[in-house]
Amino acid sequence: MVDIKGVFKTYNQKSVIDGVSLTIEKGTITSFIGPNGAGKSTLISMISRLITKDEGVITIDGEDITKAKNNELAKKISILKQSNAINLRLTIRELVSFGRFPYSQGKLKKDDWEKVDEAIDYMELREIQDKYLDELSGGQRQRAHIAMVIAQDTEYILLDEPLNNLDMRHSVQIMKTLRRLVDELDKTILIVIHDINFASCYSDQIVALKNGKIVKQGPTCDVIDECVLKDIYDMDIDIKKINDNRICVFYA
Amino acid sequence: MGYKKKTIILAVITVLLALLYICYDLKGNIGYILPRRIMKVVAIILTGSAIAFSTTVFMTITNNRILTPSILGLDSLYLLIQTFIIFMFGSQSLVMMSSNINYFVSIGIMVLFSLVLYRFLFKGEKNNIYFLLLIGMILGTFFGSFTDFMQVLIDPNEFMVARDRMFASVNNVNSDLVYLSLGLIVLAAIYFMRFYKYLDVLALGKHEAINLGVPYDYVVKRLLIIVAILISIATALIGPITFLGLLVVNVAYEFLKTYRHFYLIIGSVLISIIALLGGQFLVEEIFTFETTVSVIINFVGGVYFIYLLLKENKSW
Numbered sequence: 001m002v003d004i005k006g007v008f009k010t011y012n013q014k015s016v017i018d019g020v021s022l023t024i025e026k027g028t029i030t031s032f033i034g035p036n037g038a039g040k041s042t043l044i045s046m047i048s049r050l051i052t053k054d055e056g057v058i059t060i061d062g063e064d065i066t067k068a069k070n071n072e073l074a075k076k077i078s079i080l081k082q083s084n085a086i087n088l089r090l091t092i093r094e095l096v097s098f099g100r101f102p103y104s105q106g107k108l109k110k111d112d113w114e115k116v117d118e119a120i121d122y123m124e125l126r127e128i129q130d131k132y133l134d135e136l137s138g139g140q141r142q143r144a145h146i147a148m149v150i151a152q153d154t155e156y157i158l159l160d161e162p163l164n165n166l167d168m169r170h171s172v173q174i175m176k177t178l179r180r181l182v183d184e185l186d187k188t189i190l191i192v193i194h195d196i197n198f199a200s201c202y203s204d205q206i207v208a209l210k211n212g213k214i215v216k217q218g219p220t221c222d223v224i225d226e227c228v229l230k231d232i233y234d235m236d237i238d239i240k241k242i243n244d245n246r247i248c249v250f251y252a
Numbered sequence: 253m254g255y256k257k258k259t260i261i262l263a264v265i266t267v268l269l270a271l272l273y274i275c276y277d278l279k280g281n282i283g284y285i286l287p288r289r290i291m292k293v294v295a296i297i298l299t300g301s302a303i304a305f306s307t308t309v310f311m312t313i314t315n316n317r318i319l320t321p322s323i324l325g326l327d328s329l330y331l332l333i334q335t336f337i338i339f340m341f342g343s344q345s346l347v348m349m350s351s352n353i354n355y356f357v358s359i360g361i362m363v364l365f366s367l368v369l370y371r372f373l374f375k376g377e378k379n380n381i382y383f384l385l386l387i388g389m390i391l392g393t394f395f396g397s398f399t400d401f402m403q404v405l406i407d408p409n410e411f412m413v414a415r416d417r418m419f420a421s422v423n424n425v426n427s428d429l430v431y432l433s434l435g436l437i438v439l440a441a442i443y444f445m446r447f448y449k450y451l452d453v454l455a456l457g458k459h460e461a462i463n464l465g466v467p468y469d470y471v472v473k474r475l476l477i478i479v480a481i482l483i484s485i486a487t488a489l490i491g492p493i494t495f496l497g498l499l500v501v502n503v504a505y506e507f508l509k510t511y512r513h514f515y516l517i518i519g520s521v522l523i524s525i526i527a528l529l530g531g532q533f534l535v536e537e538i539f540t541f542e543t544t545v546s547v548i549i550n551f552v553g554g555v556y557f558i559y560l561l562l563k564e565n566k567s568w
Contacts, residue, residue, distance in 0.1 A: 088511040
């Protein structure tokens, strides 16, 4: 369980996160939605300790993240940021093997390599596992990074806009994989996402942020609602039910 | 050919070059020449290793392959110290004459400067590494201008002494200092061993490193201190030569084509020793001491730097 209590973050007197409190249950996908600059990425970065918070407490399974040991925390929670500009000459397999660092400290044992193999197979990267990262397409690179996160084998997985620059097929593929991770491996996933239709189709819970505050949080069907969405995005959004999914129509 | 094999080849070349340097044209008073040559080789190995090692670590911390520790302003500070001593006390003064005292004063001030610089910058929350580099660069330029200013004012004969200090040279290293530097470098290396395992992960970038459980601020601060100490030792021993680092680390990356720091560090150390030994050999046998090794290194390094800029658009 991730428990966020009264968290604030200010940059140069501009408040980015303004008193957010939130509880996330295990074994769910929680999507963070909201307009640009709402503080979604900041919040998710604070949960994963990439940036520090000014005030408040964040606990993961009852343990305060500022007090937890770095290495132990890395076995519990992992994050994938929007920009993965790694300028090293790495193959997919080498990148994925970095996911085992919290366990192996760089000296991978047999069971570490087994986890690496599992992660590669899970993301269907076996055939291209010896290709270098700079030879890959955007979708393949994103899958390689997700494989690394899977190899890290953490209960909580945080993703910051994992669908950026991906086409529909790869986006669906990645969202399906995330759903499988939750359903089959009982992971807990927190995801920042811009496409509200993906949020609507795949998440259990949605948290809507605006100007650093939570506007609405709750089960997907409560948040994907015309009134709520108008409040968040300041635009009229039509919601249609297609094959049991709530689809937002806002393109025209 | 794999990077392991290439590393072994580099090691073999290094040993052969060292033997060539020591044994070439060995005649006359062997009892006098031999120990002097061996001492020079040891000095070259020490400074070469210190520079190559600290540059590799520095590039990994900054995730940038064209930044060297010289951007911290330590070279300029060294020249400022030397010029200042000559300016205040004259070239005949005790500190200038006794290389031991000069060595300690230089190392002391350089390490102190780095610690103060780091302390200021890591105090607050916003410990941005590029801010550190910017401050280092500004201070380096300031030290350089101040050095120039004093050099304009001093006596031309004194200026010649100051000018000599601007180029690294192993021609008259003091053997006591070589032993002392060896000890200091070994201590720094032992301290570094605790952080060695983090280097590969640090190369992935700050966010990935934190994600994988590296205590980022703690490790980076200590690595930067090690870098400053090693650069100070190398500079105080033979003079400012940090440009060498840019050259050898990039050659190591290009040659070994791996991300593993174990091989990158060994490779760049060996390449650095090869460059210095080769340069020194040229200085002694071809230029007959008309120039210093740092002039040759800077020339080759400059050409290589232009090449790096030209091929920058290619991914490396």
